[in-house]
Amino acid sequence: MSNLQLTSHGELKHFLTPEGLDRLMLERILDTADSFVVVGNQEVKKVPLLRGRTVVNLFFENSTRTRSTFELAAKRLSADVLTLDIKTSATSKGESLLDTLRNLRSMHSDMFIVRHSDSGAAHFIAEQVTPDVAIINAGDGRHAHPTQAMLDMLTIRRHKGNFEPLSVAIVGDILHSRVARDQIHALKTLGCSDIRLVGPNTLMPNSIDSMGVSTHTDMDEGIKGVDVVIMLRLQTERMASAFLPSAGEYFRLYGLTTERLKVAKANAIVMHPGPINRGIEIESAVADGPQSMILNQVSYGIAIRMAVMSMAMSGQMQQRQALVAQPTNTEAQV
Template sequence: MSDLQLRPDGGLRHFLTLEGLPRALLESLLDRAQALRDEAFSGVALRNRLLGQTVCNLFFEPSTRTRSSFQLAAARLGADVLNFDAASASTKKGETDLDTLKTLRAMGVDAFVIRHAQDGAVDALADRAGGAALINAGDGRRAHPTQGLLDMLTLRQRKGADFSRLRVLMVGDILHSRVARSDLHALRTLGAGEIRVCGPDALLPGDDVLHGCVRVPRLDEAVEGVDAVFMLRLQRERMVEGLVPSLDDYFRDYGLDPARLRRAAPGAVVLHPGPINRGVEIADAVADGAQSVILDQVANGVAARMAVLEALLEPSHHLQPTFPVARRA
C-alpha cells in the first residue's frame, strides 16, 4: 500500500487508507486541518491555492455528507469542482469504472474523490489513474480515510494530541463499517492507550480487524471510565437479515442513553459518523447533549478534506499524466 499511496519522497500520491500511514504524516495532516479551520468556513484567503485545478467527485454509491464536504473543501481552495454521479450515468450504460475515470481525466481532471460499493475498488483505479490523484471517499466496508482523519481531529481538539492517555470505546456494527476500520487504523497509529469494542457477536469482525482491542460484551461495563465513545450506524443496507433480532432489542443492549453515558469519564465525548439512527444507536438526549461532538465532526470534515486536497494538489506535488490528456484552452 505504501508504494501505491506514497511518493518516493514520502509525500502523498493518493489518499486511499489510514492503514500503514506514517504517524508523522498523519499528524501533519491533522495539524494542517486544524490550521485550515477558519478558512473552512467561507474563507477566501486560500482561493488561489488550487486555482486552475479540477476535482471530480466520482461517486458510484450515494452520499450526502462526504460529497458536500469535498465540494466545499475544493471550492475553499479555489479548484473547479465536477460532480459526477456514476451510479446513474455511465455504469448504467455498461461503461467500466476505469473507462469512466479515463474519460474524465482526458477532460483535464486532476483529482478524483471516489466512493464505491466494492472493497478495494479505489485502489484498483489508483493503480491505473494516469497521474491523477485519487482520494478514497469510502469503498465497501474497507476504508473511509478522510472520515477517520476528521474523527481524529475532533477527538484531538477536545482531548489533546497525546492519545496515549485516552481510553476509547467503539460500539455497534463494526463488521460492516469502513469508518470503524479507518478510525481503528488511526487510533493505533496515534498510540491510543486503550481501545475497547462492544457490539453483538454477529456484528464484530475477527482479530484481523480488532487486533489490539479489548472486547467487552456488555455496554454498561464497556463504557465505564472511557474518554470517548465512537457510536456506529447500524448498517442495515449492508447486512443480511437476522443479525439483529429487533431494533428495540438493539437499543436496549447497545444504545447509548444518558444513564450509560454517566458511567464514562467526566468530560467524555460522543462521536458518530452519521447519519444517526435515533433511538437505535443513540438517544436524542445524548445525540443533542453537551457531550456530543457530532456536529463538530461535520464541521471538521471540510477542513480535513481541504488538508488532503492541498497535500495532493499543491503545484509542486502535481504529477504528470501517463496517458494523453486534453490540453486546456
C-alpha cells in the same frame, strides 16, 4: 499500501487509507486541517491552493453529506469542481468504471474523489487506472473511509489533546463499518493503546482482535471509564438480513443513553459519523447534549478534506515535475 499513497519523497499523492501512513504524516494532516478550521471561521472562506485544478467527485454510491463536504472543501480551495453521480449495475460496474475513468482522465482532471461500493475500488483506480491523478478515497465498500476517520481524530485531538492516555470505545456495527477500520489504524498510529470495540458477535468482524483492539459484547463494560465514545450508525436493513432481532433490542443493549453514558468518564465526548438514528443507536438527549461532538465533526470534516486534497495535489505536482525533468512513458501504465 503505503508506497501507493506516497511519492518517492514520502509526500502524500493519494489518500486511500490511514493504514501504512506513519504518525508524522497523520499529524501533518491534522495540523494542516487545524489551519483550515481557522479559514472556515473567516469572513472570506477561500484559499487559492487548488486554483486552476479540476477536481471530479465520482460517487458510484449514494451520499449527500460526504459528497457535499468534499464539494465545499474543493471550492474553498478554489478548484473547479465537477460532481458525477454514477449509477452502476452490478454486472457491468467493472467495465463502466474503467471506461468512465479513462474518459475523465482524458479531460485532464487533476483529482478524483471516489466513493464506490466495492472494497479496494479507490486502491484499484490509484494503482491501475489513473496513477497520475490524485485519488481521494471517499469510502470503498467496507474497507476504508479515511477522511471520516481523520476528522474523528481531529475532533478527538481538539477536545482531548494527546492520544496516548486516552481510552476510546467504538460501538455498534463494526462488521459493516468502513469508518471503524480506519479509526483503529489512525488511533493506533497516533499512539492510543486502549481501543475497545463494543457490539454483538454478529456485528464483529472475524479476527478483529488481530488489529490490536479489545472486543466487548457488554456495553457497560466496554465504555467503562473511556474518554471517547464513538457510536456507529446502524443500517436498518441489518434486521432484515438476520444480524439483529430488532431495533428495540439493539437500543436496549447497545443504545447510548444519558444513564449509560455515566459509566464513561464524566468529561467523555460522544461522536457519531452521522446520519444518526435517534432512538436506535443513540438517545436524543445524548446526541444533542453537552458531551456530543456530532456537529463539530461535520465542520471539521471540511477542514480535513481541504487538508488531504491540498496535500495530495501538492504531492502529485511534485511527482509530475519530477517526471517532466526525467521523461518516462507514463502512458505505459494505463
